[in-house]
Amino acid sequence: MNPSCPATTTGLTLTAPAKLNLMLRILGRRDDDYHELQTVFQLLDFGDRLHFSATTDSNIHLYCPGVDVPPEQNLIYRAAQLLRQTSGRTDLGADIAVDKILPAGGGIGGGSSDAATALLGLNHLWQCDLDLDALAELGRQLGADVPVFVRGHSAFAEGVGERLTAVSIEPRWYLVLTPDCHVSTAALFSDPRLTRDSAAITLAALRDRRLNTHWLNEYAGNDFQSLVENLYPEVRGAREWLSQHSQALLTGTGACVFAGFPSESAAQKVFSERPAGWNGFVAQGVDESPAHRQLAKFAATV
DSSP states (O other): OOTTSOOOOOEEEEEEEEEEEEEEEEEEEOTTSOEEEEEEEEEEEEEEEEEEEEESSSOEEEEOTTOOSOGGGSHHHHHHHHHHHHHTOTTOEEEEEEEOOSOTTSSSOHHHHHHHHHHHHHHHHTTOOOOHHHHHHHHHHHOTTHHHHHHTBOEEEEETTTEEEEOEEOOOEEEEEOOSOOOOHHHHHHOTTSOOOOOOOOGGGGTTTEEOHHHHHHHOEETTHHHHHHHOHHHHHHHHHHHTTSOEEEOTTSSOEEEEESSHHHHHHHHHTSOTTOOEEEEEEESBOHHHHHHHHHHHHO
């Protein structure tokens, strides 16, 4: 960290990518009432767009149309405040504008990814010089899914999602459907019907940390899926329709469901046949976050 460096006034735009949980197991409840999980995070080349500009007025201004949350409660704002506090620089300010694309409560990491992208972007603009380990620790304070977006690589995750092993996932295109409902993660974790005793996958099962379609099919599943579908019939309907075309799963705690396809054209063809009124998108799975690629390119030009 270099608190003596002045903030730059250069603008920066980064993509806050969506994620999918290609598998998700709940191994048990911990003494601290959190749950021990195992999951595979697949990053997507698709997400919200965050625009950053450093300012000299010592204030953080957040513009996030369409999000019904006071700015001070938004994870982006909280991430910016936490980074500024950690830097020791009370004079740092920023304008942050968000093109919100990812739905809230969809299980695709919209809020967590936005927070991580704020940490990455402002760390660069404010010249805080925190490394990824330090930024990931800040992210952990904001939410269990934030560190994977900070580190910017698809990963096998353990613990509450914070212990990450980077993996390479066989390239696929994904069709994601977004049912019109908001699933409460807290309500799911407290529901007595939730499965909490799945068998753990050993690191040996990761082989060379390259996950092909055979591996993904062998370990596919989401322990939240049955409960979510019982509570939200529209999620079950979306998954069952999508399952006619490819193996379909719930991601995270829902509500989004997804299926993988070998090509963009194959995914787009099925997407075009979806029932009227259903929303979603098609995106490519990537090992490296688009935000990291964009940040590297930006850093090389300034």
